[in-house]
Amino acid sequence: MQRRAFTLIELLVVISIVALLLAILLPSLSRARSQAKTVVCMSNLRQLAFGWHMYADDNGDIILPGRYAKASGGTSNPANWYEVGNGLKYRPRWVATMGGYVGIYAFDTPSATNDRQDYESKVYACPETRLWVDERNYGYGYNHQFLGNARKTSGRYHHFPVNRSSIRVFARTVLGGDCLGTAAGSSAASRQPYDNDGTDYAALGNHGWTLDPPRLTAVSDRGTGDPGSPRTAVDPRHLDRANVVFCDGHAETRSPDQLGYRILPDGAYVDQQSVFDPPSNRLFSGTGSDKDPPPIP
Secondary structure (H helix, E strand, O other), rough: OOOOOHHHHHHHHHHHHHHHHHHHHHHHHHHHHHHHHHHHHHHHHHHHHHHHHHHHHHHOOOOOOOEOOOOOOOOHHHHHOOOOOOOOEOOHHHHHHHHHHOOOOOOOOOOOOOOEEEOOOHHHHHHHHHEEEEEEEEEEEOHHHHHHHHEEEOOEEEOOOOOOOOOOOOHOEEEEEEHHHHHHOOOOHHOOOOOOOOOOOOOOOOOEEEEOOOOOOOEEEOOOOOOOOOOOOEEEEEEOOEEEEEOOOEEEEEOOOOOOEEOOOOEEEOOOOOOOOOOOOOOOOOOOOOOOOOOOO
């Protein structure tokens, strides 16, 4: 019996159909993967956020600061060492303190002398920026300007201590979320790749542990706190949206605009009010109103 082979035209038709199906399916698969990462990121934020209330319960209703103020003597002074659940850490950032309260430890071996440790638990890393794990250049930022800014100027705290009872609308007050770092103040074209141990303002994730509110003023803190520092802002890394967790523990995925930020055509985030479409701190202030961030003393 004679066996019939495929003709060249038939093979080309089959290849064309397969290519067409792949072109249709691949974007859907890519979106599904991105959505899965969004869900994991939201779960991370919710798990860590439980420690926020636990800290206030243990500290007379005082909200944890973004980072503890620096006492004299640096790493040699035990006054700069704080418990993070499995040991003492030199001036830990907010997220390590919260994680310690819920038993999700940031470091296998916390260091009382190291200022730039990498977070080791997977819960601390957003899946879209899984390499952003330096405790300074980090993927999740804290609403420290309104919730607890222990930086000092002329010996006075910028905004600390803050009582939890001063928060009027927990479900509409951002606790923290995906952060772009000081690269938010640069145009999208001029931003630099992430540098785990770097200090470049334009680098993605630089000083990302702080999340500045949408509207800043000429007398408010910003970014690293150093003179000339650009602002930080949310990072819409999840299909053009950012994940944020609120003070009541629920998490949402919102666009920067929905969170109150405004972005210039070149991608840089606006600092202060514009005439036609001003940024708003309504979801950051703790009161549900568009308040100015606390001024530097």
